[in-house]
Amino acid sequence: MDARLRRVNKEIADCKNDKSSRVTIDLVDDNPFHLIGAFDGPEDTPYEGGRFQVDIVIPDNYPFQPVKMKFITKVYHPNVSSASGAICLDILKDAWSPVLTLKSTLISLQSLLCSPEPRDPQDAEVAKHYMTSKSSFEETARYWTMIYAGGPGKDGAGKPGKDGARDEIAMAGLDRAHVDQFESLGFERSKVVRGPLFIQRGDVGSLRGGQIDVLRRMNYRGANVANINDDRVVEELLK
Amino acid sequence: MSSDYEISDEENGYYDEDEMEVDFDDESASEIEVDGIGDDFKVAVRRERKVYDVDFTSLSQPEIEKIMQTDVDHISGIFGVEPAVAAQLLRHMDWNKEKLIEKYMDNASSVAVAAGVELPPREPTPPPPKASSSRLSSTGPQRTTRRSTAEHSKSSPKSKRTTPPVEEPKEFVCPICFDDTQTEFMALICEHKFCASCWKEYITSKVRTEAECTITCMAEDCNIVALDPFVQKALGDDKETWERYQELLVRQFVSCIPHLKFCPYPSCTYTVSCPAAATKSSLVTIVPIVTCGASNTHVFCFGCPIDSDHRPVVCAVAKMWLQKCRDDSETANWIKSNTKECSKCQSTIEKNGGCNHMTCKKCKYEFCWVCMGPWSEHGTAWYSCNRYDEKASVDARDAQTRSRASLERYLHYYNRWANHEQSAKLSMELYVKTEKKMEEMQITSELTWIQVQFMKKALDVVFRCRMTLKWTYAMAYYLASGNDKELFEDNQRDLERAVEELSELIEAPIDPETIMTLRQKVTDKTVYVQKRNEIMLEDTAKGYLEGRWKWDVTVEGFESD
Numbered sequence: 095m096d097a098r099l100r101r102v103n104k105e106i107a108d109c110k111n112d113k114s115s116r117v118t119i120d121l122v123d124d125n126p127f128h129l130i131g132a133f134d135g136p137e138d139t140p141y142e143g144g145r146f147q148v149d150i151v152i153p154d155n156y157p158f159q160p161v162k163m164k165f166i167t168k169v170y171h172p173n174v175s176s177a178s179g180a181i182c183l184d185i186l187k188d189a190w191s192p193v194l195t196l197k198s199t200l201i202s203l204q205s206l207l208c209s210p211e212p213r214d215p216q217d218a219e220v221a222k223h224y225m226t227s228k229s230s231f232e233e234t235a236r237y238w239t240m241i242y243a244g245g246p247g248k249d250g251a252g253k254p255g256k257d258g259a260r261d262e263i264a265m266a267g268l269d270r271a272h273v274d275q276f277e278s279l280g281f282e283r284s285k286v287v288r289g290p291l292f293i294q295r296g297d298v299g300s301l302r303g304g305q306i307d308v309l310r311r312m313n314y315r316g317a318n319v320a321n322i323n324d325d326r327v328v329e330e331l332l333k
Numbered sequence: 334m335s336s337d338y339e340i341s342d343e344e345n346g347y348y349d350e351d352e353m354e355v356d357f358d359d360e361s362a363s364e365i366e367v368d369g370i371g372d373d374f375k376v377a378v379r380r381e382r383k384v385y386d387v388d389f390t391s392l393s394q395p396e397i398e399k400i401m402q403t404d405v406d407h408i409s410g411i412f413g414v415e416p417a418v419a420a421q422l423l424r425h426m427d428w429n430k431e432k433l434i435e436k437y438m439d440n441a442s443s444v445a446v447a448a449g450v451e452l453p454p455r456e457p458t459p460p461p462p463k464a465s466s467s468r469l470s471s472t473g474p475q476r477t478t479r480r481s482t483a484e485h486s487k488s489s490p491k492s493k494r495t496t497p498p499v500e501e502p503k504e505f506v507c508p509i510c511f512d513d514t515q516t517e518f519m520a521l522i523c524e525h526k527f528c529a530s531c532w533k534e535y536i537t538s539k540v541r542t543e544a545e546c547t548i549t550c551m552a553e554d555c556n557i558v559a560l561d562p563f564v565q566k567a568l569g570d571d572k573e574t575w576e577r578y579q580e581l582l583v584r585q586f587v588s589c590i591p592h593l594k595f596c597p598y599p600s601c602t603y604t605v606s607c608p609a610a611a612t613k614s615s616l617v618t619i620v621p622i623v624t625c626g627a628s629n630t631h632v633f634c635f636g637c638p639i640d641s642d643h644r645p646v647v648c649a650v651a652k653m654w655l656q657k658c659r660d661d662s663e664t665a666n667w668i669k670s671n672t673k674e675c676s677k678c679q680s681t682i683e684k685n686g687g688c689n690h691m692t693c694k695k696c697k698y699e700f701c702w703v704c705m706g707p708w709s710e711h712g713t714a715w716y717s718c719n720r721y722d723e724k725a726s727v728d729a730r731d732a733q734t735r736s737r738a739s740l741e742r743y744l745h746y747y748n749r750w751a752n753h754e755q756s757a758k759l760s761m762e763l764y765v766k767t768e769k770k771m772e773e774m775q776i777t778s779e780l781t782w783i784q785v786q787f788m789k790k791a792l793d794v795v796f797r798c799r800m801t802l803k804w805t806y807a808m809a810y811y812l813a814s815g816n817d818k819e820l821f822e823d824n825q826r827d828l829e830r831a832v833e834e835l836s837e838l839i840e841a842p843i844d845p846e847t848i849m850t851l852r853q854k855v856t857d858k859t860v861y862v863q864k865r866n867e868i869m870l871e872d873t874a875k876g877y878l879e880g881r882w883k884w885d886v887t888v889e890g891f892e893s894d
C-alpha cells in the first residue's frame with residue numbers, strides 16, 4: 095500500500111478512536127488526501143463555545159512536507175486571515191516535523207487560538223486591533239464566534255437583528271458612536287464636495303459600509319482614536 | 334571617417350579582429366584565421382583587459398570542493414573532530430573560519446549544540462568545559478551503539494541519559510510510516526529512530542523539493558543535523574540526489590564567500606571568483622560582467638542578479654530601471670485600456686470623466702464608452718452601462734493626470750530600450766537564417782567556409798551592441814542633464830546610427846554576384862561599429878572611475894547632490 099495512504103488512514107482511525115479531545119477528521123468526498131478537521135474553541139477565550147472547521151490538504155510527499163491547513167470557519171484572530179482563513183503557524187512551515195500528525199496539528203491550531211502572536215501577524219488589521227485594545231478585540235472575536243462558529247452571544251449586545259442581519263459595526267470591531275459621528279459629518283461634507291455624485295451612488299446603507307471599511311482600515315479604536323485626525327478620516331471617506 | 338577607426342593589433346574588441354584586417358585573397362592567411370576563430374571563444378576571457386572589463390576567474394565544482402576540503406581539514410585538525418563534524422560547524426558559521434575558531438575556543442559545547450552536532454545538555458546544566466581539551470577527549474572514534482545504524486562519533490556518556498532507556502520492543506514500528514514490515518532503522522546521535530525508508534524519503538524531499546542541505550532530525554524540536562556520511566548512507570543507491578546534495582553544499586559555501594558567485598544559468602555548476610567586485614562600494618565604479626568556464630554564453634553580472642551584460646549602466650541603476658519597468662507597465666497598460674479609438678475616424682480618445690457619453694473631438698461622433706456603440710441607440714441621456722464602475726474611473730483618471738507627464742518621458746526611453754531588446758532577438762533569428770544561406774553559398778560559389786564567416790561575425794556584433802544600446806537608454810533616463818549627459822547621448826547616437834546601418838547591410842538579400850562587395854562593406858562597418866561600442870563602454874567606465882556621472886535620483890552608493 096502507498097505509504098502516504100497508510101499513514102493517513104492510520105491517523106484518521108486513531109482520531110476516531112480518541113473521543114476525549116473532541117477533534118474530528120472527516121473525508122470531504124472519497125479523496126483521503128482532502129479532509130476536514132474540526133475542534134472546539136478553547137475555554138476561557140473569545141472562541142469558547144464555537145466549533146471550528148479546518149480545510150486539510152495532504153501534499154504528495156506527506157509527512158515529509160507539512161500538511162496544508164486553513165480555517166473554513168471565519169475566525170477573528172491576528173494569525174488567521176479574516177478573509178481567506180490562511181494560518182500563520184511555524185509548524186505548518188519550517189518547524190514541521192514528520193512525526194507531527196493531523197490531530198496534533200489541529201490541537202496546535204486550537205492552542206494558537208489561546209495564544210495569539212500579534213507581532214507575527216497573518217492579518218495586520220486584526221493584529222492592530224488586538225494591540226490597540228485587547229478587550230475590544232475580544233468582543234469582536236466573540237461576536238465572530240457567535241456568527242460563524244455557532245458560539246453563544248453576549249446578552250443583548252450584538253445579537254443578530256430581527257431579520258437575521260449581522261451587525262456590521264460589531265463585525266468590524268468599531269464603536270457605534272464613532273460611525274454615527276462620521277456618518278453625519280461625512281454625509282454633509284460629501285454633499286458639499288461631490289454634489290450629486292453620492293446620491294447617484296446609492297443609499298445611505300452603502301455609504302455606511304464604506305465608512306465602516308475606512309474606520310476599520312484606519313484602526314479607529316480605543317486609544318488610537320486620539321492619534322487620528324478627523325480630517326484624515328474625512329479625506330479617506332472622500333476617496 | 335572610418336579611417337579614424339582603423340584598428341591595430343592591440344585593439345581587440347569582443348572578438349579577435351585579425352580576420353578583419355587580413356587580405357581575403359591570400360589563401361595562406363585564411364588558413365591561419367581558421368585557427369584564430371577556433372580559439373575566439375576561449376581567448377575571449379583572457380584577452381587584454383579593457384577599462385570596462387573586470388578581472389575574474391572561473392572555478393569548477395571540484396575546484397570549489399577542494400577549497401572547502403582544505404577548510405574542513407584545517408578545522409578538523411585544530412578541533413580534533415571528525416571531518417564531517419568540522420564541515421557542519423563551518424556551514425553553521427557560514428564558513429567564517431576565524432569566527433568559528435574564536436567562538437569554539439570560547440565555548441565549544443554551545444557552538445556544537447547550535448550547529449546540531451551535539452545534544453543540548455540536560456538540566457542541571459553541567460559546568461562548561463574548562464578547556465577545549467576536555468572536549469577533544471570526548472570525540473573518540475565512532476562508537477558502535479546497540480542500534481548498529483546509529484551514526485556519529487559524538488555520543489558522549491551524557492547523551493545516553495537524554496534518551497530514556499526505552500526497552501526496545503521486539504517489534505519496533507517506525508513512528509512515521511507505521512509500516513511494520515520495515516526492518517532497517519537509523520538514528521542520529523539523538524537516537525530518535527526511524528526506518529531507513531522514511532529517512533531516505535525525508536532527505537530526498539529536503540534536498541530535491543526544498544533545496545535544503547542542512548537536514549535536521551525528523552523528531553519534533555530535535556536540532557541534531559544529519560552529517561554527510563549519514564546522508565550518503567541514507568540515500569543509498571540514489572546517486573542523483575546525493576550529487577544534488579553535494580551541489581547544494583557547494584552553493585551554500587559559495588553564497589557565504591563575498592568574492593564568489595555561482596553561475597546563474599540553469600544546471601550550470603561553475604563558480605566565478607571576482608575579488609574586485611566583492612564589496613558593495615566597488616559597484617559604484619565598475620560593472621562586473623563575468624563569464625563562467627562552462628560556456629561563453631553564460632554571461633552574467635557578478636554584482637547583481639541580472640544574468641546578462643548590462644554595461645554600461647551600474648548595478649544600482651540597472652536595478653532601479655528594471656523595477657520601474659515593472660511598476661510602470663501597469664500605468665502604461667492603463668493608458669492603453671483607457672484610451673480608445675473612435676470607431677468612426679480612428680483618432681485616439683481618452684476617457685475624460687464619469688460620463689459614458691463620449692463625443693469624438695475630431696469628428697463629433699457620439700458613442701458609449703462602455704459598449705462603443707453609437708450613443709443614439711442608448712435612447713436616453715440617463716443611460717449608463719452597468720458594467721461600468723464609476724469610482725474606479727475617477728480614481729484612475731486622477732492618477733493618470735498626475736503621472737502623464739513623467740510617463741511620457743519614461744515611455745520615450747522605454748520604447749527605445751524595448752526596441753533594441755526586440756531587435757537583438759530578431760538578429761539572433763536572422764543568425765540562423767544567415768547560417769543556412771551561407772552554407773548554400775559555399776556549395777554554389779567559389780567561397781570558402783572562412784570567407785562567409787563575416788556575416789556571422791557582423792550579426793554577433795550587432796547583437797552585442799544592441800545590448801549596450803538597450804542599457805544606455807536606462808542610463809540616460811536617470812542621468813542628470815548637463816554637458817556629461819549630452820556627450821553620453823552623442824556617443825549613444827553615433828553607436829545607434831552605426832548599428833542601424835550595419836543591420837541594414839546584413840538584412841540585404843545576398844547575391845553571389847555582389848557578395849565580395851557586400852563582404853567588404855559589412856566587414857568595414859563591423860569594425861566601425863565595434864569601435865563605436867568600445868568608445869561608448871570605455872567612456873562610461875572611465876566616467877565611473879572619475880565620478881563624472883551624476884544622477885537625477887538618489888542612487889545607492891553615489892553621493893547625492
Ligand SMILES: [Zn+2]
Pocket residue numbers: 507508509510511512515527528529530531532
Ligand atoms: Zn518509516
Ligand SMILES: [Zn+2]
Pocket residue numbers: 521523524525550551552555556557
Ligand atoms: Zn533527533
Ligand SMILES: [Zn+2]
Pocket residue numbers: 596597598601602603625626627628631
Ligand atoms: Zn555557467
Ligand SMILES: [Zn+2]
Pocket residue numbers: 621634635636637638639643647648651
Ligand atoms: Zn549588475
Ligand SMILES: [Zn+2]
Pocket residue numbers: 675676677678679680693694695696697698
Ligand atoms: Zn471620430
Ligand SMILES: [Zn+2]
Pocket residue numbers: 701702703704705706711717718
Ligand atoms: Zn453602452
